[in-house]
Amino acid sequence: MTALHEAPDILSAEFAENPYPHYRIMRDEHPLIWHEGMQSYLISRYDDVEKAFRDPVFTSDNYDWQLEPVHGRTILQMNGREHATHRALVSSAFRGNELETKFLPVIERNSRELIDGLRDRNPVDLVEHFATRFPINVIVDMLGLPKSDHDKFHQWYTSIMAFLSNLTQDPDVMAEGMRTKEEFASYLIPIIRQRRQNPGDDLLSTLCAAEIDGEHMSDEEIKAFCSLLLTAGGETTDKAIASLMKNLLEHPDQLEAVRADRSLIGAAFAETLRFSPPVHMIMRQPSEDVELSGGVVPAGSTVTCLIGAAGRDEQHYANPETFDIFRDDLSTTKAFSAAADHLAFCLGRHFCVGAMLAKTEIEVGVDMLLDAMPTVRFADGAPAEAGVFTRAPTQLWIDRTPA
Numbered sequence: 312m313t314a315l316h317e318a319p320d321i322l323s324a325e326f327a328e329n330p331y332p333h334y335r336i337m338r339d340e341h342p343l344i345w346h347e348g349m350q351s352y353l354i355s356r357y358d359d360v361e362k363a364f365r366d367p368v369f370t371s372d373n374y375d376w377q378l379e380p381v382h383g384r385t386i387l388q389m390n391g392r393e394h395a396t397h398r399a400l401v402s403s404a405f406r407g408n409e410l411e412t413k414f415l416p417v418i419e420r421n422s423r424e425l426i427d428g429l430r431d432r433n434p435v436d437l438v439e440h441f442a443t444r445f446p447i448n449v450i451v452d453m454l455g456l457p458k459s460d461h462d463k464f465h466q467w468y469t470s471i472m473a474f475l476s477n478l479t480q481d482p483d484v485m486a487e488g489m490r491t492k493e494e495f496a497s498y499l500i501p502i503i504r505q506r507r508q509n510p511g512d513d514l515l516s517t518l519c520a521a522e523i524d525g526e527h528m529s530d531e532e533i534k535a536f537c538s539l540l541l542t543a544g545g546e547t548t549d550k551a552i553a554s555l556m557k558n559l560l561e562h563p564d565q566l567e568a569v570r571a572d573r574s575l576i577g578a579a580f581a582e583t584l585r586f587s588p589p590v591h592m593i594m595r596q597p598s599e600d601v602e603l604s605g606g607v608v609p610a611g612s613t614v615t616c617l618i619g620a621a622g623r624d625e626q627h628y629a630n631p632e633t634f635d636i637f638r639d640d641l642s643t644t645k646a647f648s649a650a651a652d653h654l655a656f657c658l659g660r661h662f663c664v665g666a667m668l669a670k671t672e673i674e675v676g677v678d679m680l681l682d683a684m685p686t687v688r689f690a691d692g693a694p695a696e697a698g699v700f701t702r703a704p705t706q707l708w709i710d711r712t713p714a
């Protein structure tokens with residue numbers, strides 16, 4: 312293969328402005344890149360990223376340094392039986408009966424409260440007044456923590472996300488992440504102890520009581536899991552809502568189709584996850600040398616799987632650069648399960664435990680937003696996206712004045 316272009320630098324300003332043309336060059340000409348600054352291999356083709364997510368040779372041991380310093384030890388870095396047991400302890404709260412009976416009312420209440428607050432604002436920034444608040448309010452409410460602490464949670468998850476996305480290893484960002492870990496522990500551990508004494512009907516009490524094969528979670532494990540929930544469930548869904556609304560507003564015919572038939576919200580969400588995923592990269596660490604397109608990645612190295620690039624792979628999707636909620640090569644029924652035909656929730660044993668919760672939040676939130684906005688357009692043109700690790704519009708100003 313002769314390369315016409317140099318390998319793109321994912322830490323460059325041009326890349327941050329719009330990664331998609333660079334992703335194409337990577338898939339076509341540089342499917343395996345060693346990035347000196349990140350000390351990591353980069354992979355961009357759908358088949359390679361899928362293999363890295365599914366094949367157990369690719370461990371998640373990278374989270375030992377990437378996440379443990381800020382969260383403590385979480386299920387993301389566990390493997391084998393330890394992972395299966397811990398996942399089973401937490402997963403039932405995020406799907407099925409528990410989700411529908413216990414947490415759907417929490418989701419509806421939090422969406423309604425925020426939308427009521429939007430009514431007198433026009434134009435309004437949907438990112439500031441809805442997307443950044445809704446998922447975190449839901450998690451805080453599910454855990455039975457006071458919403459008056461919202462600003463604290465927002466500050467913590469921003470600091471944890473900065474630590475995780477710190478591709479250049481900036482020491483100030485690292486120090487801030489460590490401070491957050493201490494602050495979060497001093498806040499939550501006493502509350503966990505209280506819930507063990509006086510359990511309520513909330514997720515935190517459920518986590519305290521959860522038992523599989525005689526195993527319970529320790530205070531430290533519950534604290535680490537809650538810390539993970541703030542970022543895994545907050546930042547991701549926040550960005551998904553902003554990108555979904557932007558994608559629909561850029562395609563008014565598809566927006567009107569969704570407005571007329573709300574059962575299409577799931578398809579719009581699935582297509583957003585393929586076209587403009589909230590999380591653009593996830594890392595893995597192979598335990599043996601592995602052959603991928605473009606060469607062999609050595610055992611023990613860090614491999615950065617570019618989800619944003621894989622979602623636009625022309626070998627996998629027809630017209631991948633087109634946002635189309637009606638495409639027939641992405642299945643809405645599978646999109647929120649481990650059989651998904653996109654990679655935004657990962658695949659394999661670490662498949663996102665909160666996928667059904669995210670789907671429910673998006674279905675409820677978008678449905679209520681559309682009801683509250685009988686007419687809607689960008690107030691000031693399509694907004695720019697920002698971010699390399701996670702990516703979405705940072706503002707989404709909309710105007711509801713009838714045309």
Ligand code: HEM
Pocket residue numbers: 371386387388398405450539540543544545547548551589590593594655656657660661662663664665666668669
């Ligand atoms: C659009 C929204 C979301 C996206 C794009 C997303 C994405 C992901 C991805 C890519 C992973 C795999 C990480 C890895 O293996 O390295 C993951 C795992 C996880 N997600 Fe999500 N997520 C979303 C929403 C949520 C929500 C709402 C929650 C819960 C409140 C959640 C909780 C988790 C947890 C606990 C894991 C770890 C699972 C494991 O290691 O077994 N996520 N998510």
